[in-house]
Amino acid sequence: xxxxxxxxxxxxxxxxxxxxxxxxxxxxxxxxxxxxxxxxxxxxxxxxxxxxxxxxxxxxxxxxxxxxxxxxxxxxxxxxxxxxxxxxxxxxxxxxxxxxxxxxxxxxxxxxxxxxxxxxxxxxxxxxxxxxxxxxxxxxxxxxxxxxxxxxxxxxxxxxxxxxxxxxxxxxxxxxxxxxxxxxxxxxxxxxxxxxxxxxxxxxxxxxxxxxxxxxxxxxxxxxxxxxxxxxxxxxxxxxxxxxxxxxxxxxxxxxxxxxxxxxxxxxxxxxxxxxxxxxxxxxxxxxxxxxxxx
Numbered sequence: 382x383x384x385x386x387x388x389x390x391x392x393x394x395x396x397x398x399x400x401x402x403x404x405x406x407x408x409x410x411x412x413x414x415x416x417x418x419x420x421x422x423x424x425x426x427x428x429x430x431x432x433x434x435x436x437x438x439x440x441x442x443x444x445x446x447x448x449x450x451x452x453x454x455x456x457x458x459x460x461x462x463x464x465x466x467x468x469x470x471x472x473x474x475x476x477x478x479x480x481x482x483x484x485x486x487x488x489x490x491x492x493x494x495x496x497x498x499x500x501x502x503x504x505x506x507x508x509x510x511x512x513x514x515x516x517x518x519x520x521x522x523x524x525x526x527x528x529x530x531x532x533x534x535x536x537x538x539x540x541x542x543x544x545x546x547x548x549x550x551x552x553x554x555x556x557x558x559x560x561x562x563x564x565x566x567x568x569x570x571x572x573x574x575x576x577x578x579x580x581x582x583x584x585x586x587x588x589x590x591x592x593x594x595x596x597x598x599x600x601x602x603x604x605x606x607x608x609x610x611x612x613x614x615x616x617x618x619x620x621x622x623x624x625x626x627x628x629x630x631x632x633x634x635x636x637x638x639x640x641x642x643x644x645x646x647x648x649x650x651x652x653x654x655x656x657x658x659x660x661x662x663x664x665x666x667x668x669x670x671x672x673x674x675x676x
Contacts, residue, residue: 483528483540483545483546483549484525484528484540486593487522487593488546488549488550488593488594488595489520489521489522489523489553489593489594489649490520490521490523490550490551490553490554490595490596490597491518491519491520491554491594491595491596491597491649491653491656492518492519492520492554492557492558492596492597492598493518493576493596493597493598493599493657493660494518494519494558494564494598495598495599495600495666495669496600496601496602496621496634496669497600497601497669498619499615499619499621499634499636499669500634500635500636500638500641500668500669501634501635501636501638501641501666502519502562502601502632502633502634503516503518503632503633503634503635503641503644503645504516504517504518504519504561504562504625504628504629504631504632505517505614505629505630505631505632505633506628506629506630507630508628508630512647513647515644515645515646515647515648516633516644516645516647517629517645517648518645518648518653518657519554519557519558519561519562520554520558521553521557521561522553523549523550523552523553524553524556527549527550527552527556528540528545528549530549530552531545531548531549531552534548535548543587546587547575547587547589547595548570550589550595550597551570551597552567552570554595554597555567555570555573558599560626561626561628561629562624562625562626562632563607563610563623563624563625564601564605564606564607564623566599566605572599572600573599574597574599575587575589575596575597576589576596576597576598576656576660576663577660578596578656578659578660578663578665579659579663591652591656591659592652594649594652594653594656596653596656596660598665598666603621606621606622607622607623607624609622610622610623610625611623611624611625611631611632613632613633614631614632615633619634621634636669637668638657638661638666638667638668639668642654642657645657
């Protein structure tokens with residue numbers, strides 16, 4: 382029975398209708414029909430009240446009903462989209478399709494930051510109990526605040542926009558770089574360039590994305606570094622210093638891009654290493670000309 386069945390009318394008209402049908406019945410039998418009619422009407426009323434007070438109507442599998450907005454939302458189980466049907470209009474129902482909110486996903490953003498002379502900047506971590514000492518690329522989680530910042534910089538865009546995801550990734554990567562090294566490019570996000578990892582982009586993915594990790598490249602300049610702080614672990618450290626956070630205990634410049642692939646195998650489950658390998662195959666990341674001392 383439809384949840385919108387007019388049960389109040391049943392309560393009022395049911396007893397009256399049943400008690401007068403048929404009129405030719407003897408009085409003793411008509412007396413039996415009156416309480417029976419009231420009982421049936423009350424049963425209908427109780428059923429309708431319970432349906433209206435419940436949070437979900439018995440709709441098709443995968444559908445939910447929002448009483449406040451009169452909108453039924455159908456979740457596409459492929460995860461591609463959420464389709465909403467507006468039932469507030471008596472005309473043909475309208476349909477809107479929206480992608481899943483990117484903020485609901487655990488995105489991370491990493492940088493392949495390379496100095497044109499000395500090579501790729503790699504951070505050394507020794508404090509993870511579940512891993513041996515290893516090297517990491519600067520980066521980390523893209524926070525909800527990074528998405529909000531991206532939205533504020535792009536009026537009219539939504540969380541579902543790929544452009545917002547890229548911008549939020551840049552904001553998050555620049556923030557992490559600053560927190561981990563003191564190198565501050567937060568006001569120069571145009572220096573960050575998405576790294577192409579694929580010839581053909583998979584559905585719902587970006588060309589710089591691998592396993593919900595976004596990758597950017599940055600060409601480091603001498604002016605990016607600090608005049609005081611931590612020196613690199615290279616045997617002959619270049620005159621470029623950073624301010625390391627407690628998360629890392631050192632850093633190096635690695636001029637050989639393929640060697641960097643091997644040094645990053647412990648970082649983020651090996652996904653950063655695999656992404657760098659893909660970037661090298663795409664000719665996005667190259668070794669520096671300086672083949673001097675590395676570690």
